[in-house]
Amino acid sequence: MPLFKYKAAGSDGRITEVLIEGDSETDSLGRLRQRGFTPLESFGQVETFAKEKSLRFWRGQGFDACDFTNRLAPLLKSHIPLERSLGIIAQGADNESYSRVVNDIRKGLHEGKKLSALIRDHGNRFPKIYANLIEAGEETGSLTEIVVEIQRFLNEKKELRNFLVTSSIYPAFVVSVTSVVILLLFTVFIPRFSKIFLEMGKTLPLATRVMVGISDLMTGLWWLWLILIAVIAFLISRIRKGGKIADWWNEKLLKIPVLGELLILTEISRFLRTMAVLIQNHVHLLSTMQIAINVILNPEISKTFSGVALELKGGAKLSMALAKSGFVPKHALQMLSIGEESGNMGGMLNQVAEHYEELLRTKIKRLLALFEPVVILFLAGVIMSVVLSIFLAILEMQNM
Numbered sequence: 001m002p003l004f005k006y007k008a009a010g011s012d013g014r015i016t017e018v019l020i021e022g023d024s025e026t027d028s029l030g031r032l033r034q035r036g037f038t039p040l041e042s043f044g045q046v047e048t049f050a051k052e053k054s055l056r057f058w059r060g061q062g063f064d065a066c067d068f069t070n071r072l073a074p075l076l077k078s079h080i081p082l083e084r085s086l087g088i089i090a091q092g093a094d095n096e097s098y099s100r101v102v103n104d105i106r107k108g109l110h111e112g113k114k115l116s117a118l119i120r121d122h123g124n125r126f127p128k129i130y131a132n133l134i135e136a137g138e139e140t141g142s143l144t145e146i147v148v149e150i151q152r153f154l155n156e157k158k159e160l161r162n163f164l165v166t167s168s169i170y171p172a173f174v175v176s177v178t179s180v181v182i183l184l185l186f187t188v189f190i191p192r193f194s195k196i197f198l199e200m201g202k203t204l205p206l207a208t209r210v211m212v213g214i215s216d217l218m219t220g221l222w223w224l225w226l227i228l229i230a231v232i233a234f235l236i237s238r239i240r241k242g243g244k245i246a247d248w249w250n251e252k253l254l255k256i257p258v259l260g261e262l263l264i265l266t267e268i269s270r271f272l273r274t275m276a277v278l279i280q281n282h283v284h285l286l287s288t289m290q291i292a293i294n295v296i297l298n299p300e301i302s303k304t305f306s307g308v309a310l311e312l313k314g315g316a317k318l319s320m321a322l323a324k325s326g327f328v329p330k331h332a333l334q335m336l337s338i339g340e341e342s343g344n345m346g347g348m349l350n351q352v353a354e355h356y357e358e359l360l361r362t363k364i365k366r367l368l369a370l371f372e373p374v375v376i377l378f379l380a381g382v383i384m385s386v387v388l389s390i391f392l393a394i395l396e397m398q399n400m
Contacts, residue, residue, distance in 0.1 A: 004028040004044065008037035015040065020121060031121055036111065062097040065126045066154040073151040076144040083109050101125060114138055127154070129274055129291050136283045146281050153277045157270075160357060167364060171371050178379045183218075185386050190215040197393050205392040211385065250300045258367060264327055265360045267296050272332060273353035280346035285312060301327050318345070332356070 004025055008018050018037060020028050025042065032039055068089065075085035086106040093099035101122060108118040116135035119126050130150065137146030194212045197204055204212065218225075239246045254260040274295050278288040289308050296302040304325040311321035319337040322328045332352045339348025 004042070006032055006037070006039050006043065007041040008032060008039045011036045017043075034117065035108070035113065035121070062095070063101045063122075063125050064098075065130065066158050068098075068102070069147060069151045069154055073144075073147050076147055082115065082143070115143075128294050129278065132283060132287065132291050133277065133281055136278075136281050140282055142281075149277060149281055153273070156273075156357075160361070163361060164364065167368055171368055171375070174372055174375050178375055181379060182382055185382065186211075186215045186218045190386065191219060193390055193393075205389070205396055207385070208389040208393040211389040247299065250298050254298065254300055262360070262363060262367070263298065264301065265356060265363065267298055267301050268327055268329070268332070269353055269356040269360055270295055272349055272356065276346055276349035276353050279349060285318065301325075329356075 004020055006018050006020070006028075007015065009015050018032060020032050020035075025044070029039060029042075071089045071092070072085055075088060076082065080088070083106060086102055086109070090099050090102040090106065093102060105115070105118045105122070108121070109115065114135070116131045116138055119131040119134055123131070133146050133150055134143070137143035190211055194204075194208075194215065197208070235245065235249075239249050254263060271292050274292040275288055278291060279285070283291075286309055289305070289312065293302055293305045293308075296305070304327055305322070307324065308321045311324070312318065317337070317340055319333050319340060322336070323333050335348050335352045336345065339345040342348075
């Protein structure tokens with residue numbers, strides 16, 4: 001979320017410069033007025049938060065919502081007041097950035113603001129559902145229970161992310177080594193041997209000529225690789241900005257065998273988990289759908305849920321409304337229907353989400369287990385082809 005800077009007058013008449021986050025300048029102005037400030041001058045969007053993120057390597061890790069919740073939950077469960085809990089967390093913060101965020105929230109509580117509103121002011125540092133859940137806890141008087149539920153949700157999400165990162169380390173290492181070996185073969189090894197063969201003035205075997213041609217392409221036309229890298233970087237930047245290219249890419253990505261299935265499973269499991277947390281914490285169903293749809297990153301999947309709210313307003317059951325998406329598995333819809341009938345929709349969604357998260361882990365493990373030998377076999381095939389081409393050339397010279 002962008003950060004905007006204003007010169008504003010506080011409720012006590014003092015003029016100060018204020019930094020506040022918002023989806024747009026209009027949104028940030030509304031947030032500024034909600035905090036009791038009267039805007040006097042706008043300095044526009046600033047890069048303070050982006051710079052803060054870029055300097056984390058040197059100053060230590062910045063604010064982490066999961067770590068913050070892990071510290072807050074046990075304090076609230078011990079019946080320590082919220083304001084004092086925040087003070088304890090701020091004192092035990094590991095770095096200045098972390099302490100500044102917590103103290104800012106604590107200061108807002110002193111000013112009479114709700115915790116949910118303060119979290120929205122720091123929206124880019126918290127998951128999208130965080131403020132909505134806190135608001136539900138404030139309205140129902142079950143803030144402690146809500147924070148404990150958020151703690152579980154964030155820890156499970158972090159565990160899944162850590163699993164993906166850890167599982168990708170060895171395959172990434174194998175791919176890196178394979179790329180370096182192939183690069184050295186075609187840019188150092190083959191050119192030296194091809195020079196010796198060509199100086200003899202004899203026609204090389206077809207296999208050797210193919211390898212020499214690939215080597216010449218990699219060394220003589222090196223500028224083509226720079227152009228290719230630039231084109232790929234340009235396409236990635238355009239995809240991130242959205243538009244027709246991004247729409248085309250997101251559509252094609254889902255159709256790639258295996259990878260598309262994993263992407264769909266990732267999005268749907270995150271969607272179901274978010275719905276489960278929200279419903280179990282008594283968030284209104286329409287609000288639940290709006291928040292859950294927002295956590296879906298792929299727009300091709302997200303837009304298939306655009307009509308769910310109208311279906312629910314028309315009296316349709318949630319399972320029937322989600323069935324029109326086409327991406328929600330039939331098993332999930334059946335379990336959700338049972339949950340609707342038994343009055344335990346949140347609990348059933350929770351079980352379904354756990355099932356698909358475990359299924360996702362299993363598929364990733366199998367894919368990585370298959371990926372490693374495939375890469376090794378590919379490297380062995382390349383090396384064998386190079387050795388064979390050189391061996392044929394040596395035999396050709398011996399027959400001269």
